[in-house]
Amino acid sequence: MMSLEVYTTSEALSFKLEEWRQAGMKIGLVPTMGALHEGHLSLIETMSVRADKIIVSLFVNPTQFAEGEDFDAYPRSTDDDLRKLRSTKAGIVFMPDASEIYGDAITASLKAGNLAEGLESETRPHFFSGVVTVVHKLFKLCQPDAAIFGEKDYQQLLVIKKMVSDHDMRIEILQGTTLRETDGLAMSSRNAYLNDSQRKTAINLNKIMRDFCNDYHSARELNRLPSLEGEAIRKLQEVGFTKIDYLTVRDADTLQTPNTETKNLRLLAAVRLGEIRLIDNCAI
Numbered sequence: 672m673m674s675l676e677v678y679t680t681s682e683a684l685s686f687k688l689e690e691w692r693q694a695g696m697k698i699g700l701v702p703t704m705g706a707l708h709e710g711h712l713s714l715i716e717t718m719s720v721r722a723d724k725i726i727v728s729l730f731v732n733p734t735q736f737a738e739g740e741d742f743d744a745y746p747r748s749t750d751d752d753l754r755k756l757r758s759t760k761a762g763i764v765f766m767p768d769a770s771e772i773y774g775d776a777i778t779a780s781l782k783a784g785n786l787a788e789g790l791e792s793e794t795r796p797h798f799f800s801g802v803v804t805v806v807h808k809l810f811k812l813c814q815p816d817a818a819i820f821g822e823k824d825y826q827q828l829l830v831i832k833k834m835v836s837d838h839d840m841r842i843e844i845l846q847g848t849t850l851r852e853t854d855g856l857a858m859s860s861r862n863a864y865l866n867d868s869q870r871k872t873a874i875n876l877n878k879i880m881r882d883f884c885n886d887y888h889s890a891r892e893l894n895r896l897p898s899l900e901g902e903a904i905r906k907l908q909e910v911g912f913t914k915i916d917y918l919t920v921r922d923a924d925t926l927q928t929p930n931t932e933t934k935n936l937r938l939l940a941a942v943r944l945g946e947i948r949l950i951d952n953c954a955i
């Protein structure tokens with residue numbers, strides 16, 4: 672276990688970073704919006720294999736929420752987060768306020784590239800420009816050698832990898848596997864919104880997606896992919912999801928619709944239970 676230092680300004684942080692650099696330390700960044708769960712802690716653990724020193728950022732980024740989304744309601748549990756972080760290998764927690772990141776104007780100034788088109792952007796068109804703006808800024812302030820993002824937000828992971836290569840940032844992007852509850856539900860800070868009955872329904876998302884993946888190759892051979900997709904959507908509706916934003920198979924690298932040659936496939940889905948939106952994905 673390491674002692675955890677809390678920084679709220681980039682100026683104070685920069686002195687510490689300088690000290691680490693002078694000592695030849697490799698720095699890893701784990702960006703989060705707080706409300707930490709086991710999934711976040713596993714990202715820190717994975718990062719500890721690559722980095723000598725780990726910074727965890729806690730910042731609920733306003734520009735990735737649209738008007739009417741859950742920015743105000745987003746779970747905030749700083750004391751609990753700090754308590755959890757004290758038992759990890761994180762050395763620093765960076766908790767900037769919005770002015771530290773954005774100055775006077777809280778706007779998303781960067782555009783996300785092609786990988787941001789479709790899927791999440793269909794319902795959250797503002798989302799990826801907010802994400803790349805804040806992640807770019809966090810990279811500038813924390814100067815990491817490596818950063819890690821969870822596979823649960825698969826499109827986000829690819830969008831950030833692309834941003835890093837487009838901006839020639841020398842930062843290795845690590846991919847953290849999705850941690851699941853014992854019943855298969857992907858861990859997410861937003862699971863805190865689910866009431867008992869919604870929580871029971873939510874389990875079915877991963878079950879239906881796993882069945883889909885198991886049947887995918889035989890359905891492809893039999894030319895019955897459209898009906899496999901239709902059946903999965905019908906099952907999601909039957910178990911009580913109120914809206915299916917998407918359930919679709921994509922090329923895992925480009926997020927384009929696959930063709931017969933595509934080897935690396937990913938099933939991605941976003942569904943709703945009333946106001947609550949759940950996303951998940953799995954390799955096929």
Ligand code: PAF
Nearest residue numbers: 702703704732802805824
């Ligand atoms: O995945 C998240 O928690 C956020 O989108 C991120 C990457 C920390 C940016 O605010």
